Amino acid sequence: MNNYPAGIFDSGVGGLSVWQEIDQLLPCESIVYYADNANCPYGEKTQAEVTALSENAVRFLLSKKCKLIVIACNTATSMAIDTLRANFDLPIIGIVPAIKPAATNSKTGVIAILATTGTLQSRKFNETREKYAGQTEVILVEANDLVGIVEQGLQNTPQAEAALRRHLDPLMKRNIDHIVLGCTHFPFLIDDIRKITGNSVILENPAAAIAKRTEYILQKEKICASPNNKKQVEFYASGNIDLLQKFQLRIAKKLIN
Numbered sequence: 001m002n003n004y005p006a007g008i009f010d011s012g013v014g015g016l017s018v019w020q021e022i023d024q025l026l027p028c029e030s031i032v033y034y035a036d037n038a039n040c041p042y043g044e045k046t047q048a049e050v051t052a053l054s055e056n057a058v059r060f061l062l063s064k065k066c067k068l069i070v071i072a073c074n075t076a077t078s079m080a081i082d083t084l085r086a087n088f089d090l091p092i093i094g095i096v097p098a099i100k101p102a103a104t105n106s107k108t109g110v111i112a113i114l115a116t117t118g119t120l121q122s123r124k125f126n127e128t129r130e131k132y133a134g135q136t137e138v139i140l141v142e143a144n145d146l147v148g149i150v151e152q153g154l155q156n157t158p159q160a161e162a163a164l165r166r167h168l169d170p171l172m173k174r175n176i177d178h179i180v181l182g183c184t185h186f187p188f189l190i191d192d193i194r195k196i197t198g199n200s201v202i203l204e205n206p207a208a209a210i211a212k213r214t215e216y217i218l219q220k221e222k223i224c225a226s227p228n229n230k231k232q233v234e235f236y237a238s239g240n241i242d243l244l245q246k247f248q249l250r251i252a253k254k255l256i257n
């Protein structure tokens with residue numbers, strides 16, 4: 001048993017889409033969430049920059065005595081997870097776009113991936129694509145601007161709709177049946193996305209699978225919290241914490257209601 005917290009980080013509020021799944025699945029685990037929003041977005045930064053920022057994030061979480069790290073950011077995972085695992089001696093879980101379920105379950109043989117430039121250009125993403133989607137037509141959509149829409153709390157606004165239409169209208173003319181949400185910010189736009197796609201496509205969000213993976217690793221490493229642990233959840237940001245708190249409260253309210 002180990003009652004120290006699990007650490008989660010992202011460039012901003014996006015990783016809360018992963019946090020909410022972990023929080024629900026693992027009610028005894030304390031959590032420290034770190035949003036590196038002073039440096040957001042990561043999506044158009046170089047691999048060296050994203051790696052250095054991710055190392056800082058892990059050091060911060062280690063200073064809070066975290067026993068495990070979840071990189072709740074596709075960009076940081078794609079660019080930095082190998083270096084982080086080589087440099088830090090604790091379990092590190094990452095998130096990559098859910099290309100495998102989308103390609104495996106596609107009936108039309110055409111899928112789209114919405115992600116940042118950094119993710120889509122990374123070696124890790126392209127290896128995964130090669131491995132699981134060799135026979136599938138994959139349309140890559142660089143959607144860096146959507147990160148800013150979510151960071152500014154602009155969901156359900158005309159700005160969100162206009163930005164999404166630029167990306168999705170061309171896709172809807174193709175025979176796609178899956179859209180992979182390859183950035184943890186994008187699940188917060190699901191309502192806006194559905195207004196454009198209707199229910200005609202499946203939206204792949206790997207957050208629940210990451211929560212399951214976290215549970216598995218905690219058990220495998222024998223570092224689960226005890227069942228009577230008094231769970232604590234803390235949120236930190238390298239920049240302004242207001243939006244993080246607003247998001248977190250909104251999610252918490254939805255979970256309770």
Ligand code: DGL
Nearest residue numbers: 014041042043074075184
């Ligand atoms: N949530 C991050 C991801 O999953 C956002 C990337 C960014 O900061 O540009 O990729």
